[in-house]
Amino acid sequence: xxxxxxxxxxxRLRLPLNGRNLRIDEVSARIGIAQSTVDKLVIEGLxxxxxxxxxxxxxxxxxxxxxxxxxS
Numbered sequence: 001x002x003x004x005x006x007x008x009x010x011x012r013l014r015l016p017l018n019g020r021n022l023r024i025d026e027v028s029a030r031i032g033i034a035q036s037t038v039d040k041l042v043i044e045g046l047x048x049x050x051x052x053x054x055x056x057x058x059x060x061x062x063x064x065x066x067x068x069x070x071x072s
Contacts, residue, residue, distance in 0.1 A: 017065065017072050021058035024050070030070055 007015075012026050028035045041047035048067060050057035064070040 017061035017070065020061045021051070021053065022061055022064070023056060023058055027059055027064070 009025055009029060012022075013029060022030070024035050024038055028038050031038070033041075038047060042049050047069075048059065048063055050059050052058075061070065061072075065072045
């Protein structure tokens with residue numbers, strides 16, 4: 001079975017947030033800050049920490065919506 005192809009950022013930005021996990025590139029694009037700034041804010045405790053899925057850091061969209069960082 002082939003590995004599913006990863007959608008590019010532009011396509012992922014058009015998907016609804018319900019039930020999704022967002023990678024750092026999508027989080028930074030949706031919020032409008034650099035990926036390095038997201039990492040820095042996590043370290044400083046000013047942004048929710050990501051969850052690891054394998055080797056990938058993801059943020060549950062529901063968590064970001066609940067904290068008022070994203071609109072659903």
